[in-house]
Amino acid sequence: MSRAPNLVIIGGAEDKTGPCTILAEVVRRAGGRSARIAVIPAASELAETGADYATVFERLGAERVDILDVSSREHAHAPEHEDVVAAATAVFLTGGDQVRLMNRIGGTPLDRALHRRVEEGMVVAGTSAGAAVMSGTMIADGDADRVQANAVRTAPGLELLPGVVIDQHFAQRGRIGRLLAVVALYPHFLGVGIDEDTALLVRGHHARVLGRGSVTILDAGSATLNDATEVPPTARISLAGVTLHSLASGREFELMERRSLAPPAG
């Protein structure tokens, strides 16, 4: 039987030199001193990305960190990667380009090993591009600031978390326009915009915010969209009555019920 997803979805630019609140939470969820973390830098073209995270996770007390070489699809077929993921307590997906990440690992044995372990309850953490790929439909790219169908391009993601579309670097890059376009076109999704150095911690349908920024949740379920799909892709879409939640660290949200929970007492 498959377990509820156990995800750490990070909006990018998380602290790696100070208290490392978010990356420490990744280690904690992965088992603390017995954490075995597989870093998958498939989204990145920078050779040092994997090693940089390995250094931080080791400093934060993980028992073991492996960096998987997935610099091409061929590399993603390496049988040793499957073994590493099979033994891992968490996988960490770095930033870079979410389309590159999907191109490199989608449908490979590594992808299957990842999904097998997710069903067994393994933690998956991802930042920036590694956050975007967690949903079934992801934002591939787009202009941040226009509520317009041709301002955003979507593509299939890893399908680790149903019912949402994630956007990252959210406030820093002023991306509410493109996320509004997504929920206007696909109102069955919650739009989840995560600021930098901020994470949404998800266990099943329950989510909690951690970090310095805010998580913005857009719910167009009750909105008047006036057939957004009939608006020409080059024209602005209007939405009336979208419900917006802007949640700071510690606040909790029920993704299935689409509602914010009261803050803890005191």
Next chain:
Amino acid sequence: MSRAPNLVIIGGAEDKTGPCTILAEVVRRAGGRSARIAVIPAASELAETGADYATVFERLGAERVDILDVSSREHAHAPEHEDVVAAATAVFLTGGDQVRLMNRIGGTPLDRALHRRVEEGMVVAGTSAGAAVMSGTMIADGDADRVQANAVRTAPGLELLPGVVIDQHFAQRGRIGRLLAVVALYPHFLGVGIDEDTALLVRGHHARVLGRGSVTILDAGSATLNDATEVPPTARISLAGVTLHSLASGREFELMERRSLAPPAG
């Protein structure tokens, strides 16, 4: 008896060389061929700002355009300014710095002449800083991207339109964070974010969008704010259940009722 406000509130960077949709609407509202427009460049430090608008308004067919020299408070006391405003069918407030604009004209005879004519139904149009000052409380400055009390500073405005706080260059500068902070602290105000080359045309409580971008309206009236005023000014404020409207050109909104109107049929 005072008339309902007749305002053209522009989010900045409106077209001045192409079809000039928004500035042509200013001329139309001001009386078209009999329009007499007083340009008040008090927000600007650039000597050419007033003349640039005069050129456009004359090209668009206004009968007469006067540029008021309000480069200091002393200049704002010039009796001839009162005569110009008394005869004007519209006043146009340029961009620049909204605090400078208020410092230069607030409480002067020009300010009184302006309010007297507004009560008689004169059109007031303003762009950017000239848009910000239309409300009773305006955003003086602030960081765009943080939902935090110390990220935004408010100051008194011209009180031409009650019940709202206006933000401009809205999508282009990613300002939803600071506007959310304002409505969290002052939920009696609607937050009105206007994109560049976009205007909100207001007559009384009725508003209509015109231009290339969107107008974003934030209504925290039904939101759960958990005493935002008790959150330390350096901490993120959480808001749950804010109602958001993102309205494209042609869409209408009732400001008093806080609701979007159905789009025109067809």
